[in-house]
Amino acid sequence: MSASNSFLSRALKASLVSVAFNAIVFQVSKMMGFFPEGMSFETPEGHLQGFHAPLVIGATLTFCIFGALVFFVLDRLMEHGAPWFLGLSLIILMTSLLTPFTIEGAPWSMIVTLEIMHISTAMILLYFFIPNSFKKI
Secondary structure, three states: OOHHHHHHHHHHHHHHHHHHHHHHHHHHHHHOOOOOOOOEEEOOOOOEEEOOHHHHHHHHHHHHHHHHHHHHHHHHHOOOHHHHHHHHHHHHHHHHOOHHHHOOOOOHHHHHHHHHHHHHHHHHHHHHHHHHHHOOO
């Protein structure tokens, strides 16, 4: 298997696992009442956006694709891109952990659920990309 096929395979697997995990966590938490009906947030364009499964799936997929592309670029441009990817991933994760706290009126159960989804996506990406990369070092 070529390097690009290996990368695409890992990116696809990481995306599928992340989307499945976050969709399940969201649906279960929504059934438990962690995401109150009518709860919304303001988008950068100034629109109100409700919380629903397609939003969670789309956001998870977007960040998985972005993470995979960042890994691909760092791995190709640098001799040891994996440690840089790990560091950058942790910085982005720490920044993303602040965003649930910006949702006005969000209950703690919702904030914790969103934090779990952010952490799981980052950990799944690292699981699929970092172990194979450190073998090169």
